Amino acid sequence: MFTVEILSIGNELLIGKIANTNAQYLARRIVELGGKVIRIVVVGDDLDEIASAVRESLQRKPSFIITTGGLGPTFDDVTLAGIGRALGLEIVLNEEALKMVKEKYEALSKERGTILELTPARVKMAMLPKNAEPIRNPVGTAPAVKLKTDSTVIYALPGVPNEMKAIFEEYIAPILAEISDRVFLERYLFIEGLPESSLAPILEEAMATYPHIYVKSHPRMEEGRSHIELHITIYSESKDKAESILSAATEYLKKTIEEKGGIISER
Amino acid sequence: MFTVEILSIGNELLIGKIANTNAQYLARRIVELGGKVIRIVVVGDDLDEIASAVRESLQRKPSFIITTGGLGPTFDDVTLAGIGRALGLEIVLNEEALKMVKEKYEALSKERGTILELTPARVKMAMLPKNAEPIRNPVGTAPAVKLKTDSTVIYALPGVPNEMKAIFEEYIAPILAEISDRVFLERYLFIEGLPESSLAPILEEAMATYPHIYVKSHPRMEEGRSHIELHITIYSESKDKAESILSAATEYLKKTIEEKGGIISER
Known part of the structure; x- marks a missing residue:
């Protein structure tokens, strides 16, 4: 790379x-x-x-x-x-x-x-x-x-x-x-109902489970409502591989976050 | 400072x-x-x-x-x-x-x-x-x-x-x-009709004449017309001193640029 x-x-x-x-x-x-x-x-x-x-x-x-x-x-x-x-x-x-x-x-x-x-x-x-x-x-x-x-x-x-x-x-x-020998892909999730500090251990676990991905959380305020923007990114050798890992990791994150009471919107 | x-x-x-x-x-x-x-x-x-x-x-x-x-x-x-x-x-x-x-x-x-x-x-x-x-x-x-x-x-x-x-x-x-022991002031001049390379020696001369000022030129394109934006800045010990030097330097620049055929607008 x-x-x-x-x-x-x-x-x-x-x-x-x-x-x-x-x-x-x-x-x-x-x-x-x-x-x-x-x-x-x-x-x-x-x-x-x-x-x-x-x-x-x-x-x-x-x-x-x-x-x-x-x-x-x-x-x-x-x-x-x-x-x-x-x-x-x-x-x-x-x-x-x-x-x-x-x-x-x-x-x-x-x-x-x-x-x-x-x-x-x-x-x-x-x-x-x-x-x-x-x-x-x-x-x-x-x-x-x-x-x-x-x-x-x-x-x-x-x-x-x-x-x-x-x-x-x-x-x-x-x-x-x-x-170039890498492909970069990214996805966003928007989360309400959970503070960033409650998400922190979930993100850490996701990255341990899917070591190729990187997840960064950004607190946001829009139209008076606060939410967390999750930015999930991956570098991989091929587009197919990147897409399949990214999809799996995103599904994992959605499931885990909803279990903890977070409300998710994908935009 | x-x-x-x-x-x-x-x-x-x-x-x-x-x-x-x-x-x-x-x-x-x-x-x-x-x-x-x-x-x-x-x-x-x-x-x-x-x-x-x-x-x-x-x-x-x-x-x-x-x-x-x-x-x-x-x-x-x-x-x-x-x-x-x-x-x-x-x-x-x-x-x-x-x-x-x-x-x-x-x-x-x-x-x-x-x-x-x-x-x-x-x-x-x-x-x-x-x-x-x-x-x-x-x-x-x-x-x-x-x-x-x-x-x-x-x-x-x-x-x-x-x-x-x-x-x-x-x-x-x-x-x-x-x-803080300094005051910062700035002024802009907008110039048409002279390329940046023709302005270059004028700016150098202005800075030699008024050693406390700094002049930077930025080529700009707006509504299809190109012009040069001059940004004249000064740090000085007092607001009065800064204003008087800045005004003198700006007048000097305007005069010299107009003599070379530049058209000036102050905005």
């Missing part, structure tokens, strides 16, 4: 300007593709913070590190410099990346009817760690970047959500699907 | 089930209170992962670590055990916390007309690292926890958003406001 760490880069996340929906999107897609996200880290637009976060992540040897943000033309877009520092790699002009950037600004110049020169800010987007490969950005101007280390493949994606998604779906998701 | 690291605990975040809105809420409030969030880390409901994340965070010596999640009655609520392991502290029954939990279940028993005993799952919520202080949870059952180390105060909050917010606002925000 492949593992992923997500490194989200941007001061806007650290000041609570936005929720980290990029990480949520990536995490969800990685799980759907059969992978496991081990950690999500958010740091600001700061060279040292990025470098230390990448270094710490590499020590845990995930199959992949996916970074978002900090690839643009402004002075504080320092993700690639941070990755370079973490790996002791020089930052050099990548000719292929420069070609991608050039083409973007030529198209943009035509569109706007004004010449957009290759200023230092624009060339900066083609400055990559040595040995890195640029990935074409079908939406925006800054190429994404792939960089292999001994244990981990690093993908650096832009922070603009539609650019991040486009590159992930077109380029990375097919690779993850190809190497 | 006080610094904070946020540690968000819960598998639901790592599988992309939800966005990390707890971290966003806390980050926003901490900034409003004049503090700085240095890092946000998300780990699953896993003892080793929590312990190692706490240990790494302590090495960076933030003024505060605020954790969310993992305080409940189920077997996978292991935040306090993780913090205990990181600090080498035994987990012991805290009498004050037990009293809080007892009162909650006595009230709940009355409300439901059925006796809810102090089961092991419920007593678990009163098992705290040695020397930790429980904080009353005005909304839910699991007490929050405060624990001092030499360099850092750790607050462990529940993951249920309304419980987390209630405890933060009632108990922690007043403490942060008391020690």
Whole structure:
């Protein structure tokens, strides 16, 4: 099973300007593709913070590190410099990346009817760690970047959500699907009439009986009524196997919870 | 200026089930209170992962670590055990916390007309690292926890958003406001007609001219029209000083951007 760490880069996340929906999107897609996200880290637009976060992540040897943000033309877009520092790699002009950037600004110049020169800010987007490969950005101007280390493949994606998604779906998701050896399935149960603390021993027993499943309970309040949401998940080698274990475990949980006085609705 | 690291605990975040809105809420409030969030880390409901994340965070010596999640009655609520392991502290029954939990279940028993005993799952919520202080949870059952180390105060909050917010606002925000020595202010400018790469040198110059401000540009697409959102922020010792610098810097930016052909709207 492949593992992923997500490194989200941007001061806007650290000041609570936005929720980290990029990480949520990536995490969800990685799980759907059969992978496991081990950690999500958010740091600001700061060279040292990025470098230390990448270094710490590499020590845990995930199959992949996916970074978002900090690839643009402004002075504080320092993700690639941070990755370079973490790996002791020089930052050099990548000719292929420069070609991608050039083409973007030529198209943009035509569109706007004004010449957009290759200023230092624009060339900066083609400055990559040595040995890195640029990935074409079908939406925006800054190429994404792939960089292999001994244990981990690093993908650096832009922070603009539609650019991040486009590159992930077109380029990375097919690779993850190809190497994936797991299927992820999930089911929900909604329970009224039992507090979470009464469910706790039931969940533990269910997981002992069906060791492949994982059950997590979430207390919820909706329209003034409280209930517990049970989220039952499984990773398995095949869809058939996953479905059969998940169904059996769900039936077991329903039966046991109803015996204890819980009222169940499946939505 | 006080610094904070946020540690968000819960598998639901790592599988992309939800966005990390707890971290966003806390980050926003901490900034409003004049503090700085240095890092946000998300780990699953896993003892080793929590312990190692706490240990790494302590090495960076933030003024505060605020954790969310993992305080409940189920077997996978292991935040306090993780913090205990990181600090080498035994987990012991805290009498004050037990009293809080007892009162909650006595009230709940009355409300439901059925006796809810102090089961092991419920007593678990009163098992705290040695020397930790429980904080009353005005909304839910699991007490929050405060624990001092030499360099850092750790607050462990529940993951249920309304419980987390209630405890933060009632108990922690007043403490942060008391020690705060900074005021945070921000302003937005929206720019059309200039790509981000043309703005980049202007922003750099503005920050060199007004070294206390920070300007970040965000490309945006709204109703089919693209524009750049500029977010201008400042931390200062007083509100007056912050406002006067922020106004001067904003005027400077508007003038310079208009000279380069940008069209500005303030919203």
